[in-house]
Amino acid sequence: MTKANFEGPHWDNGVEYKDLTAAEFVVDLEKLRRNVERLKEQSTLFDEELARVTHLSGSDLELIEAAVRMRRLADETFVLGANLGTYVSCLLSLNGGHTQARNMQAILRQLMTRLEESLTSIELIMTQAPDGFVSSCLSRAEFQPHLFSIQKQREWRPYLLSLEEEKVLTRFSVNGPDAWGTLYDNIASSLRCEVKLDGQDISMGLARAAGCAQSAHPLERLAGYRAVEGAWSTQKEACASILNALAGWRLDEYKTRSKNNALHFLDRPLHESRIRRSTLDAMMHVVEKNLEVGRSALRLKARELNCEKLGPWDLFAPVPEQETAGETKKISFDDAVELIRDAFADVDPEMGQFVELMVKNRWIEGTVGDSKRPGAYCTRFAKSRTPRVYMTYKGTMEDVGTLAHELGHAFHNWVMRDLPLPETWYPMTLAETASIFAETVVSDVMLKRAPDPVSRRKILWGDLGSAESFLLNIPARFWFESDFYDKRQERTLSPDEFSELMSQAWKRAYGNELSEMNSMFWCSKLHFHISGTSFYNYPYTFGYLFSLGVYAQRERQGKDFYTNYVQLLRDTGRMGAEELARKYLNVDLGQEEFWQASVNMVKRQIENYVALV
Ligand SMILES: [Zn+2]
Numbered sequence: 001m002t003k004a005n006f007e008g009p010h011w012d013n014g015v016e017y018k019d020l021t022a023a024e025f026v027v028d029l030e031k032l033r034r035n036v037e038r039l040k041e042q043s044t045l046f047d048e049e050l051a052r053v054t055h056l057s058g059s060d061l062e063l064i065e066a067a068v069r070m071r072r073l074a075d076e077t078f079v080l081g082a083n084l085g086t087y088v089s090c091l092l093s094l095n096g097g098h099t100q101a102r103n104m105q106a107i108l109r110q111l112m113t114r115l116e117e118s119l120t121s122i123e124l125i126m127t128q129a130p131d132g133f134v135s136s137c138l139s140r141a142e143f144q145p146h147l148f149s150i151q152k153q154r155e156w157r158p159y160l161l162s163l164e165e166e167k168v169l170t171r172f173s174v175n176g177p178d179a180w181g182t183l184y185d186n187i188a189s190s191l192r193c194e195v196k197l198d199g200q201d202i203s204m205g206l207a208r209a210a211g212c213a214q215s216a217h218p219l220e221r222l223a224g225y226r227a228v229e230g231a232w233s234t235q236k237e238a239c240a241s242i243l244n245a246l247a248g249w250r251l252d253e254y255k256t257r258s259k260n261n262a263l264h265f266l267d268r269p270l271h272e273s274r275i276r277r278s279t280l281d282a283m284m285h286v287v288e289k290n291l292e293v294g295r296s297a298l299r300l301k302a303r304e305l306n307c308e309k310l311g312p313w314d315l316f317a318p319v320p321e322q323e324t325a326g327e328t329k330k331i332s333f334d335d336a337v338e339l340i341r342d343a344f345a346d347v348d349p350e351m352g353q354f355v356e357l358m359v360k361n362r363w364i365e366g367t368v369g370d371s372k373r374p375g376a377y378c379t380r381f382a383k384s385r386t387p388r389v390y391m392t393y394k395g396t397m398e399d400v401g402t403l404a405h406e407l408g409h410a411f412h413n414w415v416m417r418d419l420p421l422p423e424t425w426y427p428m429t430l431a432e433t434a435s436i437f438a439e440t441v442v443s444d445v446m447l448k449r450a451p452d453p454v455s456r457r458k459i460l461w462g463d464l465g466s467a468e469s470f471l472l473n474i475p476a477r478f479w480f481e482s483d484f485y486d487k488r489q490e491r492t493l494s495p496d497e498f499s500e501l502m503s504q505a506w507k508r509a510y511g512n513e514l515s516e517m518n519s520m521f522w523c524s525k526l527h528f529h530i531s532g533t534s535f536y537n538y539p540y541t542f543g544y545l546f547s548l549g550v551y552a553q554r555e556r557q558g559k560d561f562y563t564n565y566v567q568l569l570r571d572t573g574r575m576g577a578e579e580l581a582r583k584y585l586n587v588d589l590g591q592e593e594f595w596q597a598s599v600n601m602v603k604r605q606i607e608n609y610v611a612l613v
Contacts, residue, residue, distance in 0.1 A: 008333045008366015008393030008403075009359075016381050017087050020100050025087070028080050035077040036111050039118040042070045046121035050163060053125055058132035064140075067122060071142040074119055079421065081112045082382035090379070093390050095371040127153045128160060145420035148574040156271060159257040169253065173531075177249050180242045181531030187235055188526065193227035195220075206231060210524075213316040218305070225313030232523035236495035239523040244492040247485055250534060265485045269535040273542075274427040275577050278590040280538060283545065286595035287475050291509060293603050294471035297464040298513045300609055304461075312506075312518040315468060319461035329455075330395035333366060340404050343445035344411075344438070347554065348562035354411055358389065363410070366393030366403070376402045378409035378435075385417040397458050400446070401439055408438025415566050416573070426572035430580070432543035433550060434569055440551050453612045460612070463605040470544040471602065472509040477537040480505035480522065485534075498522045545598040546577065552597055553585050 017025040045066055049056065056063065085108050091101040126134060127150070137143045138150065160166065194201045195209050197220060209231075212224020232239070254263040270277055302310045304320055331339075337359055345352025358364055363386060376391035387410035393399050412434035416424040443459055450456040480502050487493060493501070499519040506517035522528055527536040550568070554561050568584040578589050587594045 006330045006332055006393070006395030007368045008391070009362060009364060010367050011090075011365035011388055011390070012362035013087060013090055013381075013388070016083065016384065020088075020091075020104055025084070028084055032077060032080045032084065032108075032111055035073060035080065036114050036118070039070065039074060039077060039115060042066070042073070043118040043121055046070070046125060050121045050124060053128045053163070054130065056125065056129040056133040058136040060133060064133070064136050067125075067137055068140050068142045070122060071137075071146070074115065075142070075145070075421070077115055079382045081108060081115060082421075084108055085112070086379050086381050086388075090365075090388065090390070093373045094365070094369070096373055097371060123153075124163065124166075126150050127157065128163075145422040149422065149425070152271075152274065158260050159263055161257060165256075173249075177246055177531040180245050181529060183238065184242050184526070184529035187238060191231050191235065193231040195227045196223045206524075213313060214318060216318050216321070218307070218314070218317070221313040221317060222311065225311070228524055229520050232520050236498075236520070236523055239529070240493065240495045240498055242529055243484070243498065243522065244488065246529070246531060247488045247534070248492070251485070251489060266482075266535065269533065272427070272533065273429045273539050275429055275542065276590065279578060280542075282590050282592050283542060283595045284475065284478065284538070286592050286599060287471060287541065290471065290596075290599045290603075291475075291511065293599055293606065294467050294509070295511055295513045297467040297606050298472070298510070300606065300613070301464055301468070302513075304613070309513065309515040311515045312521075315473070316465070319458050331397070331400055332395060333393055336393070336395075336400045336403055339400065339445060339449075340407060340438075340442050343404070343442040344407075346445065347441060347565075350562070351411065354414060355407060358387070358407065358410060361386070363387060364389045364391075364403075366391055368392055368394055376406050378406045378413065380410075380413045382421060385413075387413040398462070401443070401462060404438045404442035405435045408435035411438065412569050412572070415569050419570065419573070422573075424573045428539040429542045429546070429577055430572040432540075433547050433572065436544060436547035437551055437565075440548065447608075457609070457612050460605065460609040463602070464609060466544065467602050467606060470541045471599070474537050474541045476505045476509035477521075477525070477527070478535065478541075479508055481528065481535055481537065542577075545595055546581075548598040548601045549581075549587070549594055550585065552601060 017028075019025070045063070049063060058064075085105070088101050088105045088108060091098050092105065095101075126137065126146075134150070134154070138147055143150070161169070188206060191206050192203055193206065193209050194203050195212060196202075197212075206228055209224045209227045212220050212227075215221050215224070250268075251265065254265060254268070257263050264277075266277065266280070270280060298310055301314070301317070302308065305314060305317055306320075307314070337355060341352045341355040344355050365388070369392075372392055374392070376389075378387060378389050380387045389403070389406040389410055391399070391402055391406060393403065413424070443462070446459050447456055450459060483501055483505065484493065484498070487497075487501075499522070502522045503517040503519045506514070506519075506521070510517070518524075530536055550565065553564070557564060564584045568580055571580055571583075575583070581587050581589045581594070585594075589595075
């Protein structure tokens with residue numbers, strides 16, 4: 001096979017630990033165990049003090065000292081646990097069947113759960129104690145890195161229940177919403193379907209059947225889609241029960257928390273994604289006004305795929321091969337790195353040097369292997385604060401995009417490497433800023449260098465997909481969920497009503513551009529059934545448009561841009577999106593102008609494509 005020439009390199013994690021039995025690993029593990037024990041002992045004091053939380057004050061000096069000690073130890077312990085955990089999960093990515101690593105992962109998970117349990121009381125105290133006590137703690141260096149997250153949690157105080165009630169709620173959710181979420185996962189992983197491929201009925205799991213959506217053959221895409229649709233329709237009663245129960249539980253909870261202030265069903269998700277309602281409203285309003293942008297991308301795709309209208313099964317179809325293109329040209333790993341380095345260096349030489357550093361230190365895993373887990377991600381070691389990129393690099397155009405995306409995440413981590421860890425935990429809304437920025441920068445350079453229109457078309461095909469996905473598909477999910485929560489306040493919905501609601505939401509987004517609506521999407525999409533969080537959708541569109549908005553500043557700010565960009569990334573874990581945007585981009589996210597400017601960039605990408613065909 002020739003693929004070996006295009007394979008990426010192996011990463012080197014030996015600097016962290018040689019293997020699971022290495023002395024350094026054993027030492028860290030032992031230290032982690034000991035620390036977790038000590039934290040457990042220290043936590044009993046706070047379990048007791050929790051009972052008089054409202055009476056704590058800045059003059060409880062002994063307790064403040066104890067809190068500072070515990071915070072210091074907990075942060076140290078977290079670094080150890082995270083470091084060991086990253087090493088083990090990196091091993092498992094290379095080989096899911098690595099038994100030793102699996103056992104070690106289970107051990108580490110248990111230790112980290114115990115660490116979190118030990119911190120429950122002190123964290124509740126920091127959220128619920130009077131200002132005097134909390135500001136005395138926050139004035140100490142050990143608590144400084146937690147300042148922003150504690151402030152955020154304290155904003156939630158008006159909605160807190162009594163301690164006893166909060167505990168009951170947490171305890172009961174294990175067999176309440178969490179159990180409904182588990183039921184969905186179990187159904188999804190055990191459900192099988194038959195897909196007709198090459199004239200043969202093949203039995204397969206849902207993940208593989210859903211993968212047919214990326215096939216170059218329209219009949220395979222359709223066959224996969226119908227199979228998934230059929231499989232889920234046998235489970236629609238279960239899925240309806242899950243959605244009704246999850247939303248019902250949440251709405252009851254919100255009502256109970258609304259003693260002083262009425263809590264809307266969007267308030268909690270907005271609080272968690274750290275953006276304001278006015279920001280979401282401005283963004284969604286611009287999205288709704290610009291549906292034509294996504295729809296024009298769909299029409300272009302339909303034309304390229306030679307059909308009058310696309311079906312929902314065609315949304316992930318690959319770019320059609322042009323007769324003139326011949327053999328698809330592959331891009332070697334070295335060429336991809338060079339391209340990305342040049343594109344990054346165009347923003348600032350320092351960014352280019354970062355790519356070289358990643359390669360030189362062997363922080364990228366890109367080999368092709370049977371036992372490797374699919375997908376791509378970026379992670380980091382908490383001790384050395386060095387990033388790692390994981391993927392399978394085979395030399396396709398998509399692989400170059402993925403590498404650029406993950407290197408964007410790695411750069412984000414890299415510029416925060418001197419900050420205390422808790423200041424680097426950014427919300428989902430800001431998580432994709434650096435990655436989508438990197439992809440955009442790289443695809444710009446690729447376009448400039450593309451030798452012919454065929455190659456340019458291939459590069460821009462991805463832009464059409466993003467326009468559809470972020471400006472139509474995600475909004476449809478958001479509208480469906482909003483409408484459902486509105487209705488659920490009155491009563492539960494039947495499977496048919498869910499399908500009807502989903503069809504309406506798709507129609508609102510896609511208009512008449514699809515041959516049919518994906519009415520079973522409420523069953524097939526995992527995101528609606530996650531127990532931990534609701535409205536797991538708009539942050540995607542936010543991340544996409546926010547990142548394009550940052551990119552737009554590159555031209556506007558010229559020389560000053562890079563410094564501002566790095567500062568913005570550094571503050572993603574300790575500032576809200578609105579404050580970041582005001583400080584570094586000089587824009588107001590509550591106003592539509594910002595969002596419209598980002599959508600205009602998407603419009604231009606689509607016009608670029610039109611110019612080619
Ligand atoms: Zn990403």
